[in-house]
Amino acid sequence: MAVNADPFWMRKTLEQLDQQEWESLCDGCGLCCLQKLEDEDDNSVYYTRIACKLLDLKSCQCRDYPNRFEHVPDCIQLTPGKADQFRWLPPTCAYRLVSEGQDLPSWHYLVCGDREQVHTQRISQSGRMLSETTVAEDDWEDYLIFRAS
Template sequence: MDDIPFWKRKTLAEMTTREWESLCDGCGLCCLNKIEEWDSGDIYFTEVRCKLMDGESCRCKSYPNRWDFVPDCVQLTPQNVTEIEWLPPTCGYRLVNEGRDLNWWHPLISGDPETVHAAGISARGRTINEEDIDPEKLEDYVVDWPLKVGDAERDDEDEDDEQSR
């Protein structure tokens, strides 16, 4: 049983804090500012990152104290993962919750926290600090790449599935 990785044998709620935190691949996509249309509920990602997100490492500069600086920072929990519509398609929490496996570039698979960046999945080098823009013009920074990351990999998986039939 120990040969089976914890994310394949445990539910999100059964994971230890350490296991839970390790599901984060460090892509930084969840720390991008988003716009939600009130009438439709549609969510749009922007290239504008939280002021606490380091644009190079894609990690929070003050993770344990983030609510002191960003009171509306959303904490992912096993209970709310299913309710958060804006989790990117490559998110480890989303994948495990959906019963899917982690991608090859996830640090738990690759053993290297840099593979998420090398694979082009992360926000590294693609963002602007929220303190550097006029918040009234956030809609000028809408991008679609956070919802398209991993598309090439999914296309490859679809091709593999077709070839194995």
Template structure:
């Protein structure tokens, strides 16, 4: 499968040499590893604030590619889809998966060997078993009140 993210021509290991708020849009987008976890519906405990992942995916997630099927126009379909940016990452950190490159770069931690920027291929996230490929159910198929039945442990 081809990777929809253009990583060609990016400076080597740019994420280690630039503050997160100075990344270009292309660099920012290249950090996405294609795991699909950000497109999973999450449940937040009102008392503790703890966030649980569910295998219930946004209606726009392509389960084969683990990418948004309508990324550029997603807000037409899902108005409350969060646009993660360097300027708002801190406020959204509580729900960002532990293995996410956006979180890792923000926390000044190294990317994993399976990340496409390290491995050179988008398939390594899937090969490592860290993506949601083939593991989701559509939000159209599960009633909101049944999401708890689909809570999963975050692949790490």
């Protein structure tokens, strides 16, 4: 009997993933927790260096993930059913990559086994972010870092 050697993210769709597989796709970059601004003229989305008040600025992990909606009601929950809306996610995001039928990058911990590579390779903004509690919302556009593609 032949066994499929492809990793789960290559042989399953997002809808087929169990909860553990789904959660394991997150590389811990924290980019989805950065504040974003939308250009009203062309609907482009721009990432800022301003992080959600719950994001740990060094580890890029939510400080209260299980209760995040109580503190940040407009926090977006990624689900397989919303995969068609993942275009605003950074191009390095595993959820977006898998939804587009692509493989994970070599630095992703599911590939290399090292959760720190996302920071070592400077994919995350670890150490380069500011908390939303320290920057007035009117000043966020001064902290743009990239446009979502």
